[in-house]
Amino acid sequence: MNKVIIIGTGPAGLTAAIYLARANLDPIIIEGPEPGGQLTTTTEVENFPGFPEGIMGPDLIANMRKQAERFGAAFRTGWVNQVEMSNRPFKVVIEGGEELLAESIIISTGASAKYLGIPGEQENIGRGVSTCATCDGFFFRGKKIIVVGGGDSAMEEAHFLTKFATEVHLVHRREELRASKIMQDRARNNSKITWGLNKVPLEVIASESGVKGLKVLNNATGNEEVIETDGVFVTIGHTPNTGFLNGQIDINEIGYINVKPGTSETNITGVFACGDVQDSKYRQAITAAGSGCMAAMDCEKFLDGHAVQDWSQTLSV
Numbered sequence: 427m428n429k430v431i432i433i434g435t436g437p438a439g440l441t442a443a444i445y446l447a448r449a450n451l452d453p454i455i456i457e458g459p460e461p462g463g464q465l466t467t468t469t470e471v472e473n474f475p476g477f478p479e480g481i482m483g484p485d486l487i488a489n490m491r492k493q494a495e496r497f498g499a500a501f502r503t504g505w506v507n508q509v510e511m512s513n514r515p516f517k518v519v520i521e522g523g524e525e526l527l528a529e530s531i532i533i534s535t536g537a538s539a540k541y542l543g544i545p546g547e548q549e550n551i552g553r554g555v556s557t558c559a560t561c562d563g564f565f566f567r568g569k570k571i572i573v574v575g576g577g578d579s580a581m582e583e584a585h586f587l588t589k590f591a592t593e594v595h596l597v598h599r600r601e602e603l604r605a606s607k608i609m610q611d612r613a614r615n616n617s618k619i620t621w622g623l624n625k626v627p628l629e630v631i632a633s634e635s636g637v638k639g640l641k642v643l644n645n646a647t648g649n650e651e652v653i654e655t656d657g658v659f660v661t662i663g664h665t666p667n668t669g670f671l672n673g674q675i676d677i678n679e680i681g682y683i684n685v686k687p688g689t690s691e692t693n694i695t696g697v698f699a700c701g702d703v704q705d706s707k708y709r710q711a712i713t714a715a716g717s718g719c720m721a722a723m724d725c726e727k728f729l730d731g732h733a734v735q736d737w738s739q740t741l742s743v
Contacts, residue, residue, distance in 0.1 A: 427528065430531070432453050434456070434536060435455060435462055436463025436536050436701055436714060437718065438702070442722040444499070444722075446499070446726065449726050454528070455494070456503075457503055462484065464539065464557075473561070474711055504520040506519070506670050515528060531698070532699070533671075534700050534714075537664040537682070538667060540663045546630030550636065556659050566591050570656050572594075572640050572653060573659045574627055576600065576605060581612065591618065596622065597625050626645065666681045702714060
């Protein structure tokens, strides 16, 4: 039986792995077929402390993984098909049928950005297409940017990007916005934000050097048009990766795992959550790493009070 299984990598899961491995708790980390989380789709990361010249997202993840392995963390690759958390020890089933038992579980499966699903979008992620203004806004200093979306996040991202861009053009498929009035008013009062309402994105236009425009359908005229831009920020929300839990854990109204304030503790004793799977607000690599540290420390404290011998009866049954 394992002391702790970490489901998911990325900066949260890997930070938890580093702390737990250094504590001689021999964590098992289960990474999906595309490990590393959203940082693996990011080019240069300039806002993670300790890298004054910046670092490529995949390189940052690779360094964290090596650090965890150095202290004895072990990795398994594959989707988690089933988790049973009704009784301890918990059971995790990986694709292929491998079953693992654990005294505790840390969930760090992150959240996936929603995309438009249009031609040219996926091919140009990191070449002008982004889902994170805080991460990538700096690279568009003095350039034109399009923000796609109509909610509070879109208004907030558009306002933030005006710190760098000469113009931020906000595109939304309907005439009405979903954003709250206060966020709409804030955006409308920003002279750098222009509006492209009632326009449906059709295709990201790009050349070898990167994004050049966004083709849209003007619902009012029925005509297609191309809006010139240097970057397209897609801000239509995120989906927390909690489907595999099958409702066994408490989540909030938008699908993120609920944790006890100030901790990583979930409603199930011995199960912890960290990173974007429980954070719908910040969604940064550094905050994810910090919450991974919290989860590791909470988990270590839990294991101190729930030794293996306490479960011998459960295992014999």
